[in-house]
Amino acid sequence: MSTQQTPPSPPPRLPISVLTGFLGSGKTTLLSRLIRDPAMVRTAVVINEFGEVGLDHLLVEQSDENMVLMDSGCLCCTIRSDLAETLRDLYMKRMRGDIPEFDRVVIETTGLADPAPILHTLMTDPLIASRFRLDGVVTTIDTVHGMGQLDEHEESLKQAAVADRVVLTKTDLAEPAKVEALRRRLHDLNPGAVHVDAQKDQGLPVLLFDAGLYNPATKSLDVQRWLKAEAYEGGDDHHHDHDHGHCDHDHGHCTHDHHDHGHEHHAHDHGHDHHDHSHCDHDHGHCDHDHDHVHGHDHHHHDVNRHNDKISSFVIRSEKPLPWDGLVTFFETVAKAQGDNILRVKGLLNVEEAERPIVIHGVQHLFHPPVQLDTWPTADQSTRIVFIVKDLKRETVQELFDSVVNAKAA
Numbered sequence: 001m002s003t004q005q006t007p008p009s010p011p012p013r014l015p016i017s018v019l020t021g022f023l024g025s026g027k028t029t030l031l032s033r034l035i036r037d038p039a040m041v042r043t044a045v046v047i048n049e050f051g052e053v054g055l056d057h058l059l060v061e062q063s064d065e066n067m068v069l070m071d072s073g074c075l076c077c078t079i080r081s082d083l084a085e086t087l088r089d090l091y092m093k094r095m096r097g098d099i100p101e102f103d104r105v106v107i108e109t110t111g112l113a114d115p116a117p118i119l120h121t122l123m124t125d126p127l128i129a130s131r132f133r134l135d136g137v138v139t140t141i142d143t144v145h146g147m148g149q150l151d152e153h154e155e156s157l158k159q160a161a162v163a164d165r166v167v168l169t170k171t172d173l174a175e176p177a178k179v180e181a182l183r184r185r186l187h188d189l190n191p192g193a194v195h196v197d198a199q200k201d202q203g204l205p206v207l208l209f210d211a212g213l214y215n216p217a218t219k220s221l222d223v224q225r226w227l228k229a230e231a232y233e234g235g236d237d238h239h240h241d242h243d244h245g246h247c248d249h250d251h252g253h254c255t256h257d258h259h260d261h262g263h264e265h266h267a268h269d270h271g272h273d274h275h276d277h278s279h280c281d282h283d284h285g286h287c288d289h290d291h292d293h294v295h296g297h298d299h300h301h302h303d304v305n306r307h308n309d310k311i312s313s314f315v316i317r318s319e320k321p322l323p324w325d326g327l328v329t330f331f332e333t334v335a336k337a338q339g340d341n342i343l344r345v346k347g348l349l350n351v352e353e354a355e356r357p358i359v360i361h362g363v364q365h366l367f368h369p370p371v372q373l374d375t376w377p378t379a380d381q382s383t384r385i386v387f388i389v390k391d392l393k394r395e396t397v398q399e400l401f402d403s404v405v406n407a408k409a410a
């Protein structure tokens, strides 16, 4: 992690959305819909093959064998030898004016892929990292088979855990109770992700993209919307969530269980999630409220370690300003010791030496350069670091934080 404290804000790099999801979960179907949508104008979509998205007569212009322009204004491009080369090539052609200018990129990954290596490429290849930034991860989940896939395939769990947007597919085929049980499980697995219904929701590009720190609607950095720390906190008691194996065998039972435990507010959250993008902001109003409620309490007791198989998420919170070198040591140590178990980290930091808050963002052991915000997003000036992890206890991370950061702060 770099110790640079004042990188440019907002970042001028082109946003990339990574589309992932299990085999047959509906990535291509979603992409075929997206590339025909006029809102995808000035978007470059990187796919495996043209054939899979059925371009046929929609194609208006082919610049070379790897690239076509759709009449929606969406540029479709197939992967060359590897992703890094494809992105470099795209960027150079854009610079030279060989292809229409595009403002964002969407990359489809293959079905069984652990998305982490792709995210690594985006963050580590110097040419790519200086021209592009990760906007978000979009994960398709099949509502008919998704529960079983989450049980049986770790890749599927990881894809859901790193998502900024979860697209529920095949809701026209699945029983509503199963869809609801899956929604709950996904929410427990990754409370910050917004759920979108591929069948019912309209305006998919708006719902799926701009999931990052930069909010094009307000033309500013929107850390509340991005961090969603409140979604990982709050007084939820998720002790019964451990038994998701049951869900696959007995969804009705599982749904009942949740209701029996008074989790109606989950359904409420989900209801908000899949309406339209503006609900993100509405959600925030909602979350702020929750957050104020939580704020008056001892956060260490209210942070809930949500278990979903081996994956859990939690927030490390600290009220006092923290020394930068302590924070750097903490992130370096945690990345070195537990890098493989850290799926995603997002943090808003109150740093002693900095007048303004600093935002960090990491995938496994890699971190984007920190970004300094102009102001605090709300009156709450505490440090909040969201972790989504695998096989890693909250206590382990908290202990390290206490010994490295809090000890230095004391």
Ligand SMILES: Nc1nc2c(ncn2[C@@H]2O[C@H](COP(=O)(O)OP(=O)(O)OP(=O)(O)O)[C@@H](O)[C@H]2O)c(=O)[nH]1
Binding pocket: 021, 022, 023, 024, 025, 026, 027, 028, 029, 030, 110, 111, 140, 169, 170, 171, 172, 173, 198, 199
């Ligand atoms: N009824 C229904 N069928 C869907 C939906 N989404 C996808 N399908 C079907 O599910 C099958 C798999 O969908 P794809 O879009 O090819 O899935 P994919 O994730 O691209 O698959 P891979 O490339 O093999 O990983 C296809 O037959 C689609 O027509 C949906 O929302 N409803």
